[in-house]
Amino acid sequence: MTPVAVEHQELLPINHEHGSPQVLQFLSFTLGNEEYGVNILRVQEIRSWEPVSRIPNVPSYEKGVVNLRGAIVPIIDLRERFNLNYAEYTSLTVVVVLQAEFNGKSRTMGVVVDAVSDVVEVDKNSIQRAPDFGTKVNTLFINGLASVNERMLMLLDVEKLLKLDGIDDVDLNATESKN
Amino acid sequence: MSIDMAQFHQVFFEESFENLEVMESGLLNLDMGDVNSEEINTIFRGAHSIKGGSGTFGFTGVSNFTHLMETLLDEMRDGRRKVTQSAITVLLGAVDCLREMLLAIQNEQEVDANAIDSYRKSLETELNHVNHSGASDASPVTRDIQAHQPIEPLSNQAQGWHIAFSPHLHLMKTGNDPIRIFRELGTLGELEVTVDLQGLPSIYNLDPEECYLSWELRVTGAIEFSDIEGIFDWVEDDCDMAFQSYSDKNALANQSDQTDLISVAGLASELVPVDVSSLPASLSIVSAVEKPVEQVLEPAKNSSTTTEDNRATVKGSNSIRVDTAKIDTLINMVGELVITQSMLSLIGEHFDLTKLDHLKNGLAQLERHTRELQESVMNIRMLPVSFVFSRFPRLTHDLSAKLGKKIELKLVGEHTEVDKTVVELISDPLVHLVRNSLDHGIELPDERRAAGKPEVGRVTLEAYHRGGNIVIEVRDDGRGLNKDKLKAKAIEKGLIDKDASLTDKQIYELIFMPGFSTAEQLTDISGRGVGMDVVRRNIQALGGNIEIISELGKGSTIAIHLPLTLAILDGQSVAVGDETYIVPLVSIIESINVTDKMLNRVAGKGETFRLRGDYLPIVRMHQIFDIKTARAKKLTEGLMVVVEGQGMRCGLFVDDLLGQQQVVIKSLESNYRRVEGVSGATILGDGSVALILDIPGLVRLSNQ
Numbered sequence: 001m002t003p004v005a006v007e008h009q010e011l012l013p014i015n016h017e018h019g020s021p022q023v024l025q026f027l028s029f030t031l032g033n034e035e036y037g038v039n040i041l042r043v044q045e046i047r048s049w050e051p052v053s054r055i056p057n058v059p060s061y062e063k064g065v066v067n068l069r070g071a072i073v074p075i076i077d078l079r080e081r082f083n084l085n086y087a088e089y090t091s092l093t094v095v096v097v098l099q100a101e102f103n104g105k106s107r108t109m110g111v112v113v114d115a116v117s118d119v120v121e122v123d124k125n126s127i128q129r130a131p132d133f134g135t136k137v138n139t140l141f142i143n144g145l146a147s148v149n150e151r152m153l154m155l156l157d158v159e160k161l162l163k164l165d166g167i168d169d170v171d172l173n174a175t176e177s178k179n
Numbered sequence: 180m181s182i183d184m185a186q187f188h189q190v191f192f193e194e195s196f197e198n199l200e201v202m203e204s205g206l207l208n209l210d211m212g213d214v215n216s217e218e219i220n221t222i223f224r225g226a227h228s229i230k231g232g233s234g235t236f237g238f239t240g241v242s243n244f245t246h247l248m249e250t251l252l253d254e255m256r257d258g259r260r261k262v263t264q265s266a267i268t269v270l271l272g273a274v275d276c277l278r279e280m281l282l283a284i285q286n287e288q289e290v291d292a293n294a295i296d297s298y299r300k301s302l303e304t305e306l307n308h309v310n311h312s313g314a315s316d317a318s319p320v321t322r323d324i325q326a327h328q329p330i331e332p333l334s335n336q337a338q339g340w341h342i343a344f345s346p347h348l349h350l351m352k353t354g355n356d357p358i359r360i361f362r363e364l365g366t367l368g369e370l371e372v373t374v375d376l377q378g379l380p381s382i383y384n385l386d387p388e389e390c391y392l393s394w395e396l397r398v399t400g401a402i403e404f405s406d407i408e409g410i411f412d413w414v415e416d417d418c419d420m421a422f423q424s425y426s427d428k429n430a431l432a433n434q435s436d437q438t439d440l441i442s443v444a445g446l447a448s449e450l451v452p453v454d455v456s457s458l459p460a461s462l463s464i465v466s467a468v469e470k471p472v473e474q475v476l477e478p479a480k481n482s483s484t485t486t487e488d489n490r491a492t493v494k495g496s497n498s499i500r501v502d503t504a505k506i507d508t509l510i511n512m513v514g515e516l517v518i519t520q521s522m523l524s525l526i527g528e529h530f531d532l533t534k535l536d537h538l539k540n541g542l543a544q545l546e547r548h549t550r551e552l553q554e555s556v557m558n559i560r561m562l563p564v565s566f567v568f569s570r571f572p573r574l575t576h577d578l579s580a581k582l583g584k585k586i587e588l589k590l591v592g593e594h595t596e597v598d599k600t601v602v603e604l605i606s607d608p609l610v611h612l613v614r615n616s617l618d619h620g621i622e623l624p625d626e627r628r629a630a631g632k633p634e635v636g637r638v639t640l641e642a643y644h645r646g647g648n649i650v651i652e653v654r655d656d657g658r659g660l661n662k663d664k665l666k667a668k669a670i671e672k673g674l675i676d677k678d679a680s681l682t683d684k685q686i687y688e689l690i691f692m693p694g695f696s697t698a699e700q701l702t703d704i705s706g707r708g709v710g711m712d713v714v715r716r717n718i719q720a721l722g723g724n725i726e727i728i729s730e731l732g733k734g735s736t737i738a739i740h741l742p743l744t745l746a747i748l749d750g751q752s753v754a755v756g757d758e759t760y761i762v763p764l765v766s767i768i769e770s771i772n773v774t775d776k777m778l779n780r781v782a783g784k785g786e787t788f789r790l791r792g793d794y795l796p797i798v799r800m801h802q803i804f805d806i807k808t809a810r811a812k813k814l815t816e817g818l819m820v821v822v823e824g825q826g827m828r829c830g831l832f833v834d835d836l837l838g839q840q841q842v843v844i845k846s847l848e849s850n851y852r853r854v855e856g857v858s859g860a861t862i863l864g865d866g867s868v869a870l871i872l873d874i875p876g877l878v879r880l881s882n883q
Contacts, residue, residue: 053868054758055854056804057880065851067862074851108850 023121026146028153029096029113031079032087035153036113037120037146042098042158044108046116049093063112068097075110076161082141087114100162109162120153122146127155189498191232192285196278198225200569203274206267207572216256222270223252229277240290241280247302248273254306269305271573272298339368339400339424340407345375345393346418352388355414361396363410368400499599501559509555516548553841557747560600564642564651565593567606571613571640578617585624585634586617591641597649601741604721605651608714612653612737613638615710620657620735630732632656645740648723648765654736660729662686687727691715722858748844750861750871752837753820755800756808760833761842761861761871768821768828770836773814786814788830790821798881799832803856810834824874831877844871856880 026037052064052075061080065072075095079087095110130142143157202225205218226248233241248270254260276298283290346357364370373395380391398407404422411420523541526534568590575588597605621627621636628634639654662683669675669689693712718725722742729735742748742765750761777788786797797819801809811817811834819830842861847854847870858873 051867053860053870055851055870056806056857057855065847065860065868067866067868070845070862072845072847072850072860072862072868105849 022124024124026120026122026153026155027096027116028118028120028148029094029116031082031114032084034084035117035151036078037122037153037155038096038098038158039155040119042100044097044099047095047097047110048091049089049095049112066110068108068110071108073097073108073110075112077112079112079114081111081161098158098162100159102159102163107162111161120148122148122153122155130154188236188285191236192281193498193500195229195232195281198229199274199278199281201225203271203573204569206271206274207576209262209267219252219256219262223249223256226252238280238284240295241277241284244273244277244280244295244299247299247306248277251302251306266305269301271576273302340396340398340402340404341423342396342398342407343393343421343423344396344411344418345378345420346390346414348389348391350390350414350417353414353417355417357390357392357394360410360414361394364396364398364407367402367406367410368398371397371399373397499560499562505555505559509552509559512548512552512555516545516552519544519548550841553747558596560598561596562599562602563594563596564602564605564649565590566602567609568593568640568642570606570610574610574613575617575638578614582618583623584617584621584636586621586636586638589637589639591639592643595642595644595649597642597741601649601721604717605739605741608717608739609640609651609653611710611714612739613640616653616655616657616735616737620655620659622658626658648740648742651739651741652736653739654734656734659731659733659735660687660690660727661731665689684726687729690727691725748842748861748871749839750842751820751839752863752869753800753818753831753833754835754837755804755833756806756810758804758806758808759837759863759867759869760800761869762820762822762831763858763871763874764839766822766824766874768823770818770820773819773830775815778814788814788819790830793828795821795828795830796878796881797830797832798877801832801834803877803881822874824878827875827878829878829881831872831874842869842871 025040027040027043028035028037030036050066052066054064055062055074061077063075063077065074067073079085089112092115093112094116095112096116097108097110099106099108101107127144127146130145141156141161143155146153146155202222205222205225209218209222226245230242230245230249233239233245251260251266251270255262255266260266276295280290280295282288344357344360346355350357361370361372375393375395378391378393379385385391404424407422411418519541523538523545526538526541530538571590572588575586579586616638621638622630622632624634627636637656639652641652641654643650665686666675666681666689669692670677674689674692675681691711691714715725718739718741723740725737725739727735727737748761749764751764751767753760753762771790773788777790779787779789779794781787781794786799787794788797789795797814800806801812811832814832817832817834818836819832820836822829822831844859845861847857847860854870856873856877856879857870858876859871860868861871863869
């Protein structure tokens with residue numbers, strides 16, 4: 001038992017030294033024809049879509065809340081959040097449960113996406129700054145762009161994505177309408 | 180080992196704080212002049228267990244301090260001393276001081292040595308008081324408190340000297356003999372010699388020509404330092420020594436423990452700065468001299484931080500003391516639950532339809548046990564409100580003396596139980612309210628007499644259950660709230676319009692506005708007008724509300740309504756379309772079917788219905804929550820749930836009632852946000868989430 005453990009421990013740091021500073025891992029998923037990625041360290045789990053309890057008087061992209069092992073977790077529809085066209089939920093529709101820290105408190109939230117595709121490794125240096133997309137997508141949420149196998153991956157900023165409270169919303173709406 | 184001790188520390192602190200409370204209430208109950216020895220015994224016992232415990236754990240400062248209190252109490256108990264107001268005040272001060280000391284130790288903070296020293300001085304003064312006034316006993320307690328004032332380091336006015344004397348091995352070879360030194364010291368005053376045999380080797384290794392012993396010497400009397408120095412002149416280079424003047428027995432008792440903060444603070448200033456460098460001093464002596472000096476500096480640095488500030492950083496105690504009876508019930512129930520479970524699994528093993536009745540019975544039992552278990556687990560968190568109330572007799576005692584008022588405090592229903600969280604959070608707002616009553620409510624004795632009231636004002640603190648709430652009332656028979664004055668003040672401050680017409684209730688509400696105070700004079704007790712809005716905010720944060728009833732000249736009552744527990748709620752599930760909501764049962768008055776005859780429209784818009792002569796506004800759930808699947812759109816088709824929230828009644832229009840159940844409150848905000856009209860969420864039996872309605876919020880929402 002012990003020698004194996006030691007070997008393992010020795011292996012890990014080497015791996016890390018190799019990879020971690022330059023290479024980041026992203027979970028990629030699709031929304032329509034577009035491909036997005038979130039830092040895999042932010043992903044708690046991936047679930048199939050199940051009906052939510054609606055919350056009254058909130059923006060329509062906030063679909064509602066579900067019971068995630070005793071915790072009340074809100075579900076956000078990313079298509080609606082990004083003003084993409086509406087799609088029926090199918091058996092492939094999944095919910096990616098994400099975690100982010102706000103003021104030292106961790107917050108969990110689920111986002112509805114069309115389908116998850118892959119875990120990809122992205123070289124840190126190859127990430128480009130996001131250009132201004134104009135009206136279509138709010139670039140506020142986009143941390144950068146990366147190209148993976150000739151496809152463009154939009155890397156999302158999970159912290160900004162999960163921020164919903166009052167003032168922030170006003171800001172976002174303002175930029176949206178300006179755009 | 181250290182972990183174990185820390186564990187015991189916690190218990191010791193808890194017990195000590197309880198003992199302090201016992202002592203405090205005992206002291207407040209003491210009748211002046213009339214010695215009830217049982218009462219004093221109770222106080223004495225409290226002090227004694229603190230002394231014993233602190234001694235065991237090595238909190239010497241605490242035990243020495245308590246010893247002084249004990250001496251005083253002992254004399255009272257034996258009737259050698261009269262119970263005077265001043266003695267009680269001093270003892271109460273000492274109780275405070277002990278509490279501070281214990282808190283400081285508990286939080287591993289620096290003790291405010293100056294404050295403690297002043298308390299100790301007043302204790303000693305009190306003790307002295309009797310000694311000088313001709314008491315016969317020769318208790319060797321205090322000689323002169325003057326000497327206890329920080330004196331100049333080289334002052335010669337000491338009452339005695341304490342000398343640590345440890346000669347080097349070769350002392351005898353230099354022709355000196357400790358015995359001769361002691362004899363000479365004896366001529367200066369009363370000499371007490373303690374020998375330390377630690378350095379003594381076994382008889383086989385002993386060299387008779389070497390000096391292995393060291394001594395602690397105490398010389399009592401008004402002796403000049405130079406005299407003592409003269410005696411040790413010859414051996415100065417051949418020994419380690421330290422001199423210290425002392426002024427009383429207590430200080431002496433402390434000397435053996437130099438790390439003790441309290442004794443040190445008092446003594447360090449009196450330490451004669453023996454030139455350490457000139458002596459080839461051993462480590463122990465160096466540390467004995469240096470440590471106190473550091474510690475004198477520490478308190479000086481900290482002295483600007485007040486005790487109030489220290490309180491704010493007190494570690495929250497996360498333990499809870501539970502009545503063993505409660506735990507026994509719990510264990511009983513778990514036992515029964517296990518039996519039921521094994522019964523059910525037995526049925527399940529060879530199940531056929533003939534056993535259906537058995538199964539149903541078993542399930543019913545399981546349900547009952549689960550509910551009972553839940554109740555008794557919740558019960559563990561319940562504490563009597565006396566935990567909060569117990570501090571008020573003291574507060575009243577102190578404040579009434581300070582304000583020159585005569586006030587009697589009456590506590591009713593201290594045994595009412597409420598959740599621990601609520602107990603902890605309610606205490607600050609309550610202190611504020613009681614202070615207000617004492618300071619603003621109750622008039623000065625003259626004023627009361629002029630108003631034809633008894634001179635002694637009365638403040639009542641009462642707790643009782645009502646529905647699922649606990650109600651805490653602060654009642655006084657003072658001057659009451661002056662509506663005109665409140666209104667004038669509010670207009671002056673621009674809080675309301677000049678010609679606004681307000682109901683009594685709305686006027687009283689004004690005092691909860693930030694920055695509102697009608698007190699003519701600001702005192703350090705209250706009147707800055709920052710308090711009441713904070714009080715209300717705190718109480719609302721607990722899910723409670725606060726209301727005021729007052730009559731000018733007769734007094735006022737402030738009632739706080741709080742939920743019993745913050746974790747579980749009795750709820751009524753209601754259906755609107757395909758959505759389920761929970762209405763807190765406490766806010767439901769009744770549910771009715773309305774008929775066309777009962778319905779009215781106010782100004783063509785606001786809908787109302789008449790219920791036994793009252794017109795109540797209607798809140799349509801499907802409208803304000805925009806529920807498209809709602810079945811009942813006409814008011815006569817659905818159900819009207821009459822609810823009450825913050826003194827306002829209204830009808831909540833829903834499709835149907837589903838059932839009553841206890842629900843566990845889950846926060847929406849931890850992962851999400853605050854939603855208007857919703858106080859939280861819960862998980863239903865089928866695993867789905869239902870929102871718990873916030874009735875006052877809903878009313879506000881529908882008014883928008």
